[in-house]
Amino acid sequence: MNWRSGHPFFKHGIGADRVSFSGGRLAADLARHGGLTAIRYYGAQRFGDTGFFQADPISAWALLFRPMMRFDGMRRYALEFHDTSVYPTGYRSCCELEGVPLEHECFLANDALIFRLKLPAGTGGHTLEFELINTDRCTRTDKPTRYWERLHGPHWQITDRYSDETLRREKEAGYLTLAQRGDRYVPQVQSAVTEFGVAGGGPVRFRETPHLFRKHYYAQDVESGECFFLLGFGHKGPQELQQRLAEYCERRAELFAPPAENTARFHTGSRPLDSFLHEAGGIIDSLKVRDIPGGIRAADSGYWIWGWDGMVHADAHGWLNQSGFLAEMLRFYRDTADPVNGIFHEMTIDGRPFLSMAPPAQCLYAVMLYYYYVFTGDRALLREYIVFADKLVRRAGADAIGGLIRGVSLYPDHPEDLEQDGNDLSVFNNSIYFQALRTLERLHGELGDADECEEYRQLAERTRRDFAKFRAPEGGFYDSLSATNLSPRRHRPVYAILYETPFADELLTPADAALCGLFSTRQGCRILPLDDSRWMYDGNQLGMYMPCTELWFRELHSKLDPAQARRKLYADVIWNWSRLTLPEALTCEYENHGLTPDNPGRKQLFTVKAWVGALFRFAGGVELSERGLHFRDSADPHFAVSGLALRGSSVSIRQRGGSGPVLRLRLNGRLLPDTRLIPFEQLRTRCSTVTVERA
Numbered sequence: 001m002n003w004r005s006g007h008p009f010f011k012h013g014i015g016a017d018r019v020s021f022s023g024g025r026l027a028a029d030l031a032r033h034g035g036l037t038a039i040r041y042y043g044a045q046r047f048g049d050t051g052f053f054q055a056d057p058i059s060a061w062a063l064l065f066r067p068m069m070r071f072d073g074m075r076r077y078a079l080e081f082h083d084t085s086v087y088p089t090g091y092r093s094c095c096e097l098e099g100v101p102l103e104h105e106c107f108l109a110n111d112a113l114i115f116r117l118k119l120p121a122g123t124g125g126h127t128l129e130f131e132l133i134n135t136d137r138c139t140r141t142d143k144p145t146r147y148w149e150r151l152h153g154p155h156w157q158i159t160d161r162y163s164d165e166t167l168r169r170e171k172e173a174g175y176l177t178l179a180q181r182g183d184r185y186v187p188q189v190q191s192a193v194t195e196f197g198v199a200g201g202g203p204v205r206f207r208e209t210p211h212l213f214r215k216h217y218y219a220q221d222v223e224s225g226e227c228f229f230l231l232g233f234g235h236k237g238p239q240e241l242q243q244r245l246a247e248y249c250e251r252r253a254e255l256f257a258p259p260a261e262n263t264a265r266f267h268t269g270s271r272p273l274d275s276f277l278h279e280a281g282g283i284i285d286s287l288k289v290r291d292i293p294g295g296i297r298a299a300d301s302g303y304w305i306w307g308w309d310g311m312v313h314a315d316a317h318g319w320l321n322q323s324g325f326l327a328e329m330l331r332f333y334r335d336t337a338d339p340v341n342g343i344f345h346e347m348t349i350d351g352r353p354f355l356s357m358a359p360p361a362q363c364l365y366a367v368m369l370y371y372y373y374v375f376t377g378d379r380a381l382l383r384e385y386i387v388f389a390d391k392l393v394r395r396a397g398a399d400a401i402g403g404l405i406r407g408v409s410l411y412p413d414h415p416e417d418l419e420q421d422g423n424d425l426s427v428f429n430n431s432i433y434f435q436a437l438r439t440l441e442r443l444h445g446e447l448g449d450a451d452e453c454e455e456y457r458q459l460a461e462r463t464r465r466d467f468a469k470f471r472a473p474e475g476g477f478y479d480s481l482s483a484t485n486l487s488p489r490r491h492r493p494v495y496a497i498l499y500e501t502p503f504a505d506e507l508l509t510p511a512d513a514a515l516c517g518l519f520s521t522r523q524g525c526r527i528l529p530l531d532d533s534r535w536m537y538d539g540n541q542l543g544m545y546m547p548c549t550e551l552w553f554r555e556l557h558s559k560l561d562p563a564q565a566r567r568k569l570y571a572d573v574i575w576n577w578s579r580l581t582l583p584e585a586l587t588c589e590y591e592n593h594g595l596t597p598d599n600p601g602r603k604q605l606f607t608v609k610a611w612v613g614a615l616f617r618f619a620g621g622v623e624l625s626e627r628g629l630h631f632r633d634s635a636d637p638h639f640a641v642s643g644l645a646l647r648g649s650s651v652s653i654r655q656r657g658g659s660g661p662v663l664r665l666r667l668n669g670r671l672l673p674d675t676r677l678i679p680f681e682q683l684r685t686r687c688s689t690v691t692v693e694r695a
Contacts, residue, residue: 001578003271006278008086008580016580018057018601021090022286022300023108026233029301029601030091030106033060034081041111042289042297042304043235044350045192049146049160050304052196052233055139062138063215065231067106067115068131070219071098076131079104079117086580088279088286088300088603100124110290112248116228128222132198132229136214151238154198154206154218161191178408178415178422179358186354195234199245201227201252228252263645264321268619269638272574277615280608281320283582287605288325292351294332296325299584299604305347307333307357308410309606312548313500314368315624316609318375319616321645326372327381333365334388342392359396360429361410363436366393367500370439374624377647377680379447386443390452393436401425403462404469405433406483411495411549412527412541418479418534419489425481427470431497431504434463438503442626467507470496476515491532494519495549502623502630504552513560516553521545522594523586524572525553536589544585548606551614558618562634563659566618573611582607615639621692622653628679629653631692633661649683653690660695667691 001016002009010016018037019030029038039053055064060078070076079102080095090107103118117130140148147159167190198204200220207217220227230248234241266277289295289305298309310329317326336353337343343362344353366389373382399406409415409426420426441456469486470477477496478488492515497504519525524545528535536543557565575594576583582603587593616622621635629646637659642652657663662675667682668689678690 001272001580003275004085006275008275008279010081010084010086013081014084016601019086019091019580020300020601020603021088021106021108022297023089023113024110024286024288024290024297026108026111026113027297027301028106028108028113029057031055031057031060033058034078035060035066036064036106038301039064039113039231040301041194041196041233042349043192043194043233044189045160045194045235046162046188047304047349049192050349051141052158052194053134053139054141055135061135063133063135064139065115065132065134067104067117067229068133069097069102069117070129070131072127073129088282098124098126100126100128108286109248111234112230112232112245114228114230114248114252116226116252117222118226119222120225122225123222129219130222130227130229132216132218134216134218136208136216137212154204154216155238155242156196157238158194158196159191160194164190177413178420179410179413186348186352188348188354189350192350193235195232195238195241197232197238197241197245199230199232199249201249204229263650264319264641264643267638267640268570268615268636270570270574272577273570273615276573276577277612280316280612281322283603283608284317284320284322284325284605292332294325294328294330296329296605298606299602301602304349307343307345307347308361308364309604311343311364311368312498312606313609313613314364314371315501315616316612318371318624319612319644321643323372323375323645326368326375327378330365330369330372330381330385334385337388342395358407358410358429359392360405360407360426360433362392363396363432364500365389366436366439366443367432370443370501370626371624373443373446374626375646382443383447386440386447389436389440389443393433393440396429396433396436397459401483401486403459403464403466404430404481405463409480412538414538414541415480417538417542418491418493420480421482423483425469425483425486427467427477427479427496428493428498430463430467430470431507432500434460434467434507435498435501435503437463438506439501446626464506475511476518491528491534492518494525494527494553495546497552498549499551499555502625505555508555508559510559513556516557516560519553520557520568521588522591523575524588525550526588541585543587543589545588546585547583547604547610551610551617554614554618558634562618566634566636569614569618573615582611616641620653621655621694628677628681628683629690630677631662631665631675634659635692635694637694646683646688647680649685649688651683651688651690653692655692655694657694662692663695664693665690666693 014032021028025042027040031037037055037057040050056062067079077097081093084093092105094103101121105116149157202220205219209215232245287297295305298306333343338353341356345355345357348354369389404425409428437456437460444452476492479491480489518529581597584604619636620639621632623630637655640654644651665672
C-alpha cells in the first residue's frame with residue numbers, strides 16, 4: 001500500500017482484496033480484478049433486500065458494470081488500473097490503450113454511481129466508444145419475493161413483496177434480544193418498489209442479448225474530452241428517478257467528486273496514520289444519508305442507521321471539524337424518538353424505529369450534547385436539547401438500586417451468554433450512566449442551573465461510590481450483578497467501562513493498569529480473558545476484538561507504559577488501514593490471528609470514531625472539557641494538528657521536546673502560567689497556535 005496526498009494509492013492494479021465505497025444510501029464494492037462485485041441501495045425496502053447486484057469477487061467472468069473502451073468498432077478493452085487513488089466514495093485511475101492515454105473514475109453519490117472517462121490527449125485518430133457490460137442474469141439479485149420489470153430502455157422497476165402469511169409468521173416468531181426489547185412488535189414493510197436506471201452524458205445505446213443467459217451492453221460515443229455513465233436508484237417512482245438522473249447529468253462535476261478535504265491537517269510521522277486521520281472525515285461524510293439530516297449509516301456496507309453507532313464516540317466529530325453534524329444528530333435522534341421507548345436501537349429503511357435501545361445506553365445522547373457544546377460553545381442549542389437529554393438520563397436512573405441503575409446490558413448482543421437474566425446491574429450501562437451524569441452536571445453549570453447541577457453532582461457521586469460493587473478482588477470489574485442479591489456474574493470484560501469521556505477516569509484505580517496483560521493480543525485486545533468460562537461461548541462476540549469498546553484497555557495500557565501503549569495503538573490502526581479495513585470486529589481465537597482481516601475492505605463508523613479519539617488522547621496528549629484544552633502527561637513528540645475548529649478559532653497544536661509531562665505551554669508564542677489547561681477564553685483570536693513543550 002502506498003499513499004499519495006494522504007489517500008491510499010496503488011501504482012499498478014488494485015492492491016487490496018476488496019475496497020468498499022459509500023455515497024449515503026448507495027454502497028458498492030470493488031474487487032482486486034478491477035470490477036465491481038456488489039451494489040447495495042437503501043431505499044424503502046426490507047433489511048434483507050438492499051442488494052440488487054452481486055458478482056464474483058475472484059473472477060472477472062461475471063461482469064458487473066465493467067467499464068470498457070471500444071476502438072474503431074472492433075477491438076474492446078477493459079479499462080486497466082494504474083496510478084489509482086482511492087477515496088471513501090470511489091477511485092480515480094488511468095491507463096493507456098493503443099497509445100491513447102485515458103483517465104477513468106468511479107464515484108458514488110447519495111443514490112447514484114458514475115463512471116467517468118477523460119481523454120487528456122484526444123482520441124488519437126480512433127473512433128472510440130465508452131461501454132459498460134453487465135452479465136445480467138449472473139449478477140442481478142433474484143429471489144422468490146422479488147420481481148424485475150423493464151419499463152423502457154435501460155430502466156427497471158424492482159418490486160419486493162411478502163405475503164400476508166409471511167408477516168403473520170414473523171409476528172408470531174418476533175424475537176428481540178434481552179438488550180433490545182421493546183413493548184410492541186414493529187413489522188418491516190410488506191412490499192417496496194425500487195427503480196434503477198442508466199443515463200449518460202450523451203445518448204446511451206442499450207442492447208440486451210435475447211436468451212436466458214443475458215448480457216446488457218451500454219454504449220455511447222466518445223466525441224469530446226469526457227463522457228460518463230450514471231447508474232441511478234430511487235424509490236419515489238420512475239418519473240422522479242428520470243428527473244433526478246437528468247439533474248445529475250447537468251451537475252455531475254459538483255455531485256460526483258471526492259469528498260472535500262478536511263480543513264484540519266494531521267502529522268504523526270507515520271504516513272499510514274496520517275492517511276487514516278486525513279481520510280476519517282471523508283469516510284464519515286460518505287456514510288451520511290443526504291436526504292435525512294442527522295442520519296448516518298453504521299458502515300460502508302451491510303448496515304443502515306443505528307442509534308448506538310451514530311451516537312457513540314461523539315468527540316471524533318469535533319476533532320474532525322464536524323460539530324455541525326453533531327447538531328444534526330441531536331435533532332434527528334430527538335425527533336425520531338418513540339414517546340415510550342425513546343431513541344431507537346435500529347431503524348427500518350423506510351424510517352420507523354424498529355428496535356428500542358436499552359435506556360442506559362440512550363444516555364449517550366447527553367454525552368453527544370456535551371461534546372457539541374465543548375467544541376462550539378453554543379448555549380442556545382444547548383438550552384434547546386438539554387431538556388431531552390435530562391429526560392433520557394432521568395428515565396434511565398428511575399429504577400436504581402442506590403447509585404446503580406438496573407437494566408440488561410446493551411453489549412454483548414446476547415447478554416444472557418454472560419448470565420444476565422433481565423434483572424441486572426450492568427457495569428457497561430452504569431459506566432455510560434455515570435459519564436452522562438457528569439456531563440449534565442457540567443452542562444447545567446454552564447447554563448447557571450445551580451439546582452440541576454447539584455442534583456447531578458450528587459447522583460454522579462453516588463454512582464461512583466457504588467461502582468465499587470462491580471470491582472473484582474482479582475482486579476477489574478465484573479460484567480454484571482444480580483439486581484436481586486448483588487451477587488456477581490464472574491466475567492471480567494474489556495468493555496467494562498465504555499470510555500466516552502475523561503470522567504471515566506474517576507472510576508479507575510492505579511492498580512487497574514495491571515489488567516492489560518489479560519486482554520492484550522496481536523491486534524487490539526480480547527473481549528474476555530482466555531481463562532473466562534464464557535470465552536468464545538457464542539462462537540462470535542465473546543472471542544473477538546471490537547474497536548468500539550477498546551478505549552478502556554488503551555487507557556489502562558497508557559497508565560502502565562504510555563510509549564508502549566502508543567506503539568501498540570499505532571500498530572493496530574496501521575495494520576488494518578494498510579488493508580483499507582476499519583473493522584467492526586476481528587477474531588482473536590488464536591494467537592496469530594493477525595493474518596488477514598475477517599471482513600477485508602469494510603469500514604465501520606464506530607471504529608473510525610474510536611480510533612480518531614484514541615489518537616488525539618494517547619498520541620496528541622490532548623483532551624477537551626467545557627473549560628478548555630487539557631494536556632495529558634504523555635504524547636507523541638511528532639504529533640501535530642492544524643486548522644482545528646474550536647469555538648470560532650482555528651487552532652494548531654504542536655509538540656516540542658520529548659514525550660513526557662508538560663513543562664511549558666505557549667499560546668501564539670506567549671508563555672502561559674498553567675501547564676495543564678488553556679481556557680477557551682484565551683482562544684479568542686481567529687487563529688491560535690499552541691506549543692506544548694514536554695520533558
